[in-house]
Amino acid sequence: MNNAQRELADTLRALHTPADGRALVLPNAWDAASAALIAQAGARAIATTSGGIAWSAGRSDGHGLTREEMAEAVRRIADAVDVPVSADIEGGYGPGAEDVAATVRAVIAAGAVGVNLEDSLAPGGPLHGLPDQAVRLRAARAAAEEAGLSGLWINARTDVFLFGIGAPEDRVENVLSRAAAYAEAGADSLFVPGLVDVDTVAELVRRSSLPVNVMAGPGAPPVKEFEAVGVRRVSVGTALAQTAYGTVQRVAAELLGSGTYGAMAGAADFGTVNSAVTARRTANGPKTH
Secondary structure, rough: OHHHHHHHHHHHHHHHOOOOOOOEOOOOOOOOHHHHHHHHOOOOOOOOOOHHHHHHHOOOOOOOOOOOHHHHHHHEEEEEEOOOOEEEEOOOOOHHHHHHHHHHHHHHOOOOEEEEEOOOOOOOOOOHHHHHHHHHHHHHHHHHHOOOOOOOOOEOOOOOOOOOOOOOOHHHHHHHHHHHHHHHOOOOEEEOOOOHHHHHHHHHHHOOOOEEEEEHHHOOOOOOHHHHOOOOEEEOHHHHHHHHHHHHHHHHHHHHHOOEEEEEEEOOOOOHHHHHHHHHHHHHOOOOO
């Protein structure tokens, strides 16, 4: 652990409590090039997307990668940028507290200064019981402290809305109960993917013991509407990776069909991409964590 990484952790923490009330917008990267271009676009911090990283390795999302493979991907992303990186560690690559601790140690060693930890046992559910997930979050916090990064930002994800857990009328209270327990266990913020209704989000913000992170994308309200109700963090999950792969689909279909190149219009300039991925290494050399 070095001072530079601790400073990045402090920066990420400060970005969640800005004096100007701006939400922290986190475009999600899946490799070094996407991270470098996101940083070049002005991102103040970068989150990773487990789905995008898994797809780029020919695996499925939902623990399709091993802990070691994910940590190595996080290392490449962290090495490519100078801004704080928050790592999506899915469910911690194992059900137990010791699995979560091992994963937190691995991504800290890779350069991450924040993590997302979800409470679902598998895609679609069920969820970890509240006491069990609290134990897992305590293990994450303890592992960070043992690794020398007590300032690690832990974004506790609950999949109550994403997977439609329980009766619709009970979901807000379920999330609020989890928020209270997760805060007591050492979490720093609450991530509620699957919820973009501004009125419901506003209720969670008012009543939650943790700052709220929403996952936005096509069809969701703009960032300013979430900011207006007090959302502290907005990320987009796999949406950027899906957009990139959608472009590949369209370009390939046109090229193999009509033999034309119109769908390639608007592509990033070769020199822009090439310089983005080499600029930091050329200037500073590779990071040491």
